[in-house]
Amino acid sequence: MALAQPAPTDTELDAWCLRWLGSGVSETLFTTAHLSAVVGVRLKDDREVVVKVRPPAARLAVCTAVQQALWHSGFPCPRPLLGPVPFGAHAATAEVLVPGGDLLALDGVAQYAALLARLVRQAPRPQTADMFAPHPPWTAWDHTLGRTWPPADDRDADLNALPDTAWLDEVGERVRRRLRRGPAGPTVVGHGDWGAHNLRWRDGQPWAVHDWDSVISAPEPVLVGLAAACWPTGVVLRPATLDESAAFVEAYQQAADCRWSAEQVQAAWAASLWIDAFNAKKLALDGVAWLSPEEADRRLALAGA
CATH class of the missing domain: 3.30.200.20 (Phosphorylase Kinase; domain 1)
Structure with a gap:
């Protein structure tokens, strides 16, 4: 509920x-x-x-x-x-109040990624690793609560006690093991809910980014992987496809003028699967299928998990 x-x-x-x-x-x-x-x-x-x-x-x-x-x-x-x-x-x-602005179509992936790169570049450096703790649960793969899933943000149900989606528990644990393994690079400050619903544009230019309660700190590829999973949400009522996530990760590296190692790209894929799997556990309570086993397997392979 x-x-x-x-x-x-x-x-x-x-x-x-x-x-x-x-x-x-x-x-x-x-x-x-x-x-x-x-x-x-x-x-x-x-x-x-x-x-x-x-x-x-x-x-x-x-x-x-x-x-x-x-x-x-x-x-x-x-x-x-x-x-x-x-x-x-x-x-x-x-x-x-910053009124107005429009949603940007999904063919603007380079703009979505470039705006996140700009945010990371302009944001203050994190002073301590836990300065934003606790992170919102859909980003909190590194929580220390002892079970796979942290408490959901908007309902009472224990996500660790849902037998109908028990297959997602293994997915979550494999993702967590992969992300703990690293290396993913230095920690940066960014936005943990980089979905289209939080971004407004005018004439193709960024107008306003909203929802600053979702600020987090994470290694840069992890931050980008989280965004790569959710950036279309708001234009469409679904997570990013595999191709859309890949396009975002690539566009971010171009915008940030960097080239990640294979291990860092894997970390981005792992983070993308964490947010998808968390949302799938939660939305299953509403009868919504957010992530298929086949999609999870493909992302696990790309994550090296």
Whole structure:
């Protein structure tokens, strides 16, 4: 069962904005709620801002700091205004509303990959290996919880106790063993949910990258492999195909002006399979087939796992 974050009431939102942003709410522009409640508002002083409310977590402050640094460097992301600060029992941030923008078609793989390479280049260097811990579970192949799957982000079910998809448990363990083996290179900071649904474009140029709660740190090929699995999602309701993942990994290396070793490319394939397998375990609860055994076998082979 999905665990939606309830949207704040108008009264709560108005009081919070008055206290923390110095102006009450004139108009609510939109409201969405899933893992976070996200509300776009026009304040009485005519500013348009987005308020995001979710459970408190230490990593939120670090994610916001990365977003702030990227905005100052000229990267296309909303400017953070505040946070995280308390919102009742929750934590909230505020950022400037960046409206509009379009989804980019899948023939723009080089642009998707180049924008991620730009993010990695402009992001601050990670100060410690665990500065973003705990990572979102769909990226947390290196969790230390003792079983294959970390707790799901949006439901109560234990993914380790689902007999109908037990074949995915072996896939997950093989991926984890391959990624522990390395080598994958130095750790960088990037975005752990590099799907089309979080990216907006204008006339083929990047307009805004959203969802900065998904900042992670990982070896660069691992980060790219995660993105290579999910980058089309939002334009299409499926993961990347094998060819689409391969095209992304290749386009990223070209954009970053680097050439990875065979072991690093294998690490990217392993990371792509982690996110696919995690999502497949979770979406099976909804009757959605996200990953076939045949696709998993092909990615395992490419990962050297």
